[in-house]
Amino acid sequence: MTRATAIACAEQSRLNAHYHHAELMLTTFKAVHIGIATQTDDGLLVPVVRRVETRGIWDLAAEIARVTAAARDGSATRAELSGSTITITSLGALGGLVTTPIINPPEVAIVGVNKMETRPVWRNGIFEPRQMLNLSSSFDHRMVDGWDAARFIQRIKSLLETPALLFLDEP
Numbered sequence: 001m002t003r004a005t006a007i008a009c010a011e012q013s014r015l016n017a018h019y020h021h022a023e024l025m026l027t028t029f030k031a032v033h034i035g036i037a038t039q040t041d042d043g044l045l046v047p048v049v050r051r052v053e054t055r056g057i058w059d060l061a062a063e064i065a066r067v068t069a070a071a072r073d074g075s076a077t078r079a080e081l082s083g084s085t086i087t088i089t090s091l092g093a094l095g096g097l098v099t100t101p102i103i104n105p106p107e108v109a110i111v112g113v114n115k116m117e118t119r120p121v122w123r124n125g126i127f128e129p130r131q132m133l134n135l136s137s138s139f140d141h142r143m144v145d146g147w148d149a150a151r152f153i154q155r156i157k158s159l160l161e162t163p164a165l166l167f168l169d170e171p
Contacts, residue, residue: 001111002034002060003052003060004156004166005034005086006052006053007165007166008155008156009053009085009086010053011155012152013028013029014026014028014108014144015108015149015152016028016029017085018106018108019106019108019140019142019143021106026108026143029085031051031054031085032052032053032085032086033086034052034084034085034087035048035049035086035088035104035107036048036067036087036088037087037088037089037101037104038071038072040072040074041072045081046071047068047070047080047081048067048080050083057167067080084104086107086108086111087103087104087107087111088110088111088112089111090113091112091114092113092116093115094115095115096115097115097117099112100136100138101136101138103138103139103140107140108139109137109138109139109140109144109149109152110137111135111137111156112135112136114133114136115133117131117132119132135156135157137152137153
């Protein structure tokens with residue numbers, strides 16, 4: 001999910017951004033620093049995986065494991081808990097099928113991953129079982145219009161449906 005989000009952000013820089021309300025200013029970023037919403041004993045924390053676009057899949061997985069473990073055990077530094085440009089959250093483990101994620105200001109977007117389950121899909125005149133999940137998302141519509149938000153989610157969807165695409169041009 002993080003690699004797919006980084007690829008989609010590279011294609012739509014207005015989603016990898018901060019909106020500064022007091023200055024009415026949007027700052028876009030080339031580097032994708034993804035916040036990973038993480039439940040801890042002290043509530044929700046959002047540790048950050050930096051420069052996702054420069055990481056290979058295995059390095060990315062290791063860094064996600066490292067920063068989320070640091071958040072959960074209380075050893076995460078202030079730097080590890082700040083500076084995200086977009087956030088990913090998930091309630092799928094709790095069975096959530098549709099959620100409404102809350103944007104982590106000053107970011108302009110958040111993507112939520114929900115529970116995967118087997119559902120019937122009509123193909124070639126018959127129903128076939130298929131593993132499916134919903135993505136939930138929220139966008140600051142002062143900066144991101146609905147068309148761009150939909151394109152962003154459709155791009156993530158296409159990458160997740162064809163995982164080999166995540167490995168093209170891998171760092």
